[in-house]
Amino acid sequence: MDQNLTESKSNNVSKYYQYVRHDVIELIPGNVCSVLEVGCGAGRTGQFVREKFNAYVAGIELDPDAAKEARVVLDDLVQGDIETMDVPYPEGSFDCILFADVLEHLKDPLAVIRKYKNLLTAGGSMVASIPNVQFYEVVHQLIEGNWTYQDEGILDRTHLRFYTFKEIEKLFREAGLEIESITENLVPQAKGLEGGNKDSLQIGRLQISGLSEEEIRRFFVYQYKVVAKKKVERKDLNAAKNSYSGRRQNNAEASASSSPRRNGNVVENRLEKAVYGNKEPLVSVVIPVYNGERFIADSLESVLQQSHRNLEILLCDDFSRDRTEEVVRRYKDSRIRWCESEKNLGHVKNLNRGIRLAEGEFVCWLNQDDLFLENKIEVQLKAFQENPELGAVFCRKFDVNGNLQKVNRFNPSQFEFNSQSQALINFFAHGCTVCAPTAMFHRKIFETVGFFDEQYKIAFDFDMWFRILKVCPIANIGTPLLKYRHHDLNTSGRPENTFQILDESKQIIRDAIRKLEVKDLDPEFAEEMKSSEVSEDRLVMENQFWEFYAQFFSINGVWSFRQTLADSFREKVQNGNPEPCLESR
Numbered sequence: 001m002d003q004n005l006t007e008s009k010s011n012n013v014s015k016y017y018q019y020v021r022h023d024v025i026e027l028i029p030g031n032v033c034s035v036l037e038v039g040c041g042a043g044r045t046g047q048f049v050r051e052k053f054n055a056y057v058a059g060i061e062l063d064p065d066a067a068k069e070a071r072v073v074l075d076d077l078v079q080g081d082i083e084t085m086d087v088p089y090p091e092g093s094f095d096c097i098l099f100a101d102v103l104e105h106l107k108d109p110l111a112v113i114r115k116y117k118n119l120l121t122a123g124g125s126m127v128a129s130i131p132n133v134q135f136y137e138v139v140h141q142l143i144e145g146n147w148t149y150q151d152e153g154i155l156d157r158t159h160l161r162f163y164t165f166k167e168i169e170k171l172f173r174e175a176g177l178e179i180e181s182i183t184e185n186l187v188p189q190a191k192g193l194e195g196g197n198k199d200s201l202q203i204g205r206l207q208i209s210g211l212s213e214e215e216i217r218r219f220f221v222y223q224y225k226v227v228a229k230k231k232v233e234r235k236d237l238n239a240a241k242n243s244y245s246g247r248r249q250n251n252a253e254a255s256a257s258s259s260p261r262r263n264g265n266v267v268e269n270r271l272e273k274a275v276y277g278n279k280e281p282l283v284s285v286v287i288p289v290y291n292g293e294r295f296i297a298d299s300l301e302s303v304l305q306q307s308h309r310n311l312e313i314l315l316c317d318d319f320s321r322d323r324t325e326e327v328v329r330r331y332k333d334s335r336i337r338w339c340e341s342e343k344n345l346g347h348v349k350n351l352n353r354g355i356r357l358a359e360g361e362f363v364c365w366l367n368q369d370d371l372f373l374e375n376k377i378e379v380q381l382k383a384f385q386e387n388p389e390l391g392a393v394f395c396r397k398f399d400v401n402g403n404l405q406k407v408n409r410f411n412p413s414q415f416e417f418n419s420q421s422q423a424l425i426n427f428f429a430h431g432c433t434v435c436a437p438t439a440m441f442h443r444k445i446f447e448t449v450g451f452f453d454e455q456y457k458i459a460f461d462f463d464m465w466f467r468i469l470k471v472c473p474i475a476n477i478g479t480p481l482l483k484y485r486h487h488d489l490n491t492s493g494r495p496e497n498t499f500q501i502l503d504e505s506k507q508i509i510r511d512a513i514r515k516l517e518v519k520d521l522d523p524e525f526a527e528e529m530k531s532s533e534v535s536e537d538r539l540v541m542e543n544q545f546w547e548f549y550a551q552f553f554s555i556n557g558v559w560s561f562r563q564t565l566a567d568s569f570r571e572k573v574q575n576g577n578p579e580p581c582l583e584s585r
Contacts, residue, residue, distance in 0.1 A: 014568045016152065017041030017066040019050050023185065024100045027052070027127045027227050032095040036060070038082055039102035041145040043070030050074065056334065058089070071304055076335045079305065086307055091118045099128040103171075113175040120230040126177060128226045131186075136219040154222070163217050168226060177228035183184060185223040223269045261407070280310040283377055283440075284360030288350045290318040293327050295485065298370035298404075302371035302483075304333055304454055309376045311335050316354035348460050352451040360443060369485045370479040371404075376481035376580045380440040383475055387418065391445040391472040392465075394434040395427035396480040402487040421521050428549075428565055431558040432507075434474075436461040438482045445472070458497055459504035466512035467522070506564045513568035518545055546572040 018041065025048060030033065032055050037046045040059030043066075050057040050073075058076040061067040066080035078088045083106055097116055102110040117126060131154040138154055141147065149157035163171065165182070172179050200209040201216050285303050289296055298317075301311050316326055317340040328338060339357055341350065357361055362381065366372060382394045401409050415433045417423050426433040439461075449467040452460045468474055519526035525545060532538050550569035557565040 008456075012394055017063065017069075018044055021045045021100045021129070022048075023045060024098060024127055024129055024225060025049060027181075027225060028096050028098075029125055029182070034058075034094045034121075035096045035098065036094045036116075037074075037098040037100070038116065039100065039105075040066075040074065040077070040098075042066045043073040043077070045098070045100065046070065047073040050332075055095075058094075060088070060478060068301070071301065071333070072330050073332055076309070077304070077333070078309075079097075082116070083107060087115060087119065089119055092121050094124060095121050096125045096127060099126065101129050101131070102399055103128060103130055103162065104156075104161050107160055109161055110171060110175055113172070113177070115457070117177060117230055119177060122230065124230050125180070126172075126226075126228045126230075128228075129223055130163050130168055130226065131156075131159070131223050132164060132218070133220045134164040134199075135187075135222055136203050139206070139219065143204055143206045145504070147460050163224075165221070165224060168224055172226060172228045175228075177230060180227045180229050182227075183225045184217070184221045186217070187222055187227070188219050266488070280308060281362060281381065282310050282312065282360040283310055283362045283364060283381070284358030284443075285313045285366055285377075286316060286354035287314065287356060287366050287368060288316050288318065288347055288354060289320065289324055289368040290344070290347070290350070291320045291322045291324060293320075293323040295369040295402075296324055297327055298371055299366060300328065300331060300336070302373075303366065304331070304335075305374050306372060306377050307375045308381060311377070311399070311531045312337060312358070313358060314339055314354045314357055316350050316357070317341060318350040326585060334395060346454075346457075348452050348454045348457065352454065355446060355451060358443065362514050363441045363443050363446075365437055365441075369487065370437045371483040371485070373481045373483070376438075377467065378476070379479060383477055384440075384442065387473075387475065389472055390418075390442070390475050391448075391468045392439050392441045392474045393477040394440075394474065395438045395482065395484045396478060397435045397438055397484040398480050400483045402484055402485060404483060404485070407486060416476055416478045418473065420473045421471050421523065423465070423469055423476075424516075424521055425553055428509075428553050428557055428561075431561070432459075432462045432465070434465065434476050435482065435484060437484070449532050456508070458501050458506050459508055460515070462505055462512075463508045466508060470515060502560055509561055509564055510568050513565070513572070516572070518542060521549065543573045 022404065025045065028049065030053070032053050033106075033464055034056040035046070035049055035058070037043075037049070037057065037059045040046050041061055041063075042060050043061075046057040046059050049055060056075050058078070058206060059070050059074045060065075060078045060080065061070055062081055062090070064079055064388045067077055070585070071077040078085075080088075099113075103112070106112055111128070120126065135154055139290070147155070149155050151157065154162075168182065168423060169179060198213070198216060199211055200207060201211055201219060202208075203219070267492055287296075287299060287303075292299075300313070300315070303311065313333075313336045315336065315338050317324060317338065319341050325338065325340070328336070337357075339354065341353070345353065351365065355365075362384070364372075364377065376395065380395065383393045401407050415426050415430065417426055445468055448471055449464070453463050456463055465474065517526070522545070525541075529538050529541050532541065546569050550573070553569065554562050554566035
């Protein structure tokens with residue numbers, strides 16, 4: 001095994017989180033395909049398990065610094081408190097769950113075991129190590145009137161629960177698990193106990209008589225290691241067998257691959273889908289990247305920390321010439337797909353490439369320098385659930401500098417709306433009032449309106465929003481869920497790009513207004529027009545409608561586009577609408 005499995009180079013994470021628990025690893029069944037380590041620390045034990053068993057290994061860790069290290073070496077990592085958080089995986093996800101020196105730190109270990117045993121596959125194993133409070137040194141202190149907590153050990157000051165052999169048996173029995181084995185970590189003083197005729201034990205001033213050999217041994221056990229299994233009903237046996245065979249075959253394919261890191265993603269994605277099941281929709285996060293080594297780790301970690309777990313993350317590299325790939329390859333999460341281009345395509349083509357590769361029901365777009373807040377995807381999915389007609393959902397943003405400190409910038413994403421007419425009026429009055437990397441799309445929208453127009457280099461997103469609005473509403477919710485980073489390399493913020501942005505935006509606005517129908521801006525007025533039986537009256541009403549908006553936006557439109565807005569609306573008055581403004585009666 002790699003030396004890095006047992007040695008940490010981090011200065012931020014205590015050695016407490018760095019140990020590889022070989023004594024626990026040897027208790028893991030050899031046929032496991034998926035393992036969850038609860039309290040995984042910096043992920044060293046899980047990393048060893050991952051390589052030894054060629055298994056999918058996920059971890060849960062409370063300490064944020066340790067979790068950050070574990071995220072790099074495990075397939076998946078959830079940072080949080082297991083006693084208060086929702087179970088982050090569906091039932092039947094793992095063949096083995098590890099609790100290595102964890103249960104004694106919990107307020108209610110029994111409730112946790114009961115909750116997490118449901119994640120086991122049929123016949124799956126739970127492996128735990130638990131200190132023995134009956135250890136003779138603890139008893140010695142107690143009879144002398146002492147109970148002194150320490151930085152580590154049986155009386156670790158963070159321990160909340162204490163167990164003996166009998167209490168451990170009771171714990172797992174009450175949790176509904178069958179104990180397969182309990183092994184002991186004995187201290188050297190236990191040597192010579194076997195085969196003796198002793199029936200008593202002297203601990204300091206305490207003399208205990210009438211003890212069996214087994215009872216004496218338990219005073220010299222420093223720690224117990226338990227293997228307990230989920231009870232299997234007869235009806236579950238065939239399902240467990242079929243599930244095991246299929247997943248082992250997938251792992252064998254990954255091992256045979258000549259490039260396991262790259263090609264293994266396909267196999268690991270199958271495992272990922274097996275782990276997460278069909279409870280949550282798959283969301284694809286497309287991150288176009290070019291020479292992104294400076295910020296890409298921050299952006300990627302913000303996606304990995306999402307409360308919605310069923311993701312695929314497509315890092316679409318546009319022929320970078322820096323260390324971007326090296327940074328990304330440090331992360332072993334199987335949801336990450338590295339999609340490199342053989343030549344530089346440019347940002348818009350590269351973004352479209354990622355969307356075409358996406359397999360999720362929903363698609364998010366994240367720039368290589370921006371960050372999602374941890375519940376962004378969850379909140380936006382809820383918006384789609386509440387209004388299935390939406391084609392895209394946006395949100396407000398926080399403006400930050402290169403060091404992620406908040407900065408004061410005009411923030412057009414503050415405007416909320418949830419209909420076609422509200423969105424259009426916002427765009428004409430204030431410009432592009434949504435922040436592009438906050439967008440979440442329903443994947444089907446691209447089948448309807450096409451991909452981003454590659455003739456536009458900067459304002460291509462503005463064009464897409466108008467095209468979506470022709471077929472369905474979009475929403476901009478009022479909660480900030482993204483950190484938008486301002487720095488010296490921002491494309492849209494460069495002074496030399498100002499005129500190109502204006503020129504592209506004016507052309508997009510002209511095209512959008514040319515295709516407008518009355519019902520797009522005012523559905524009620526469109527219905528009123530339809531009620532008129534005289535076609536000449538309808539034409540007059542329509543011309544008055546367009547003239548009203550020409551005058552309105554010449555005064556109230558975004559300053560840079562007022563003339564373009566007024567001229568474009570007036571053209572509809574003079575020439576009539578090139579597309580039918582009213583549905584046929």
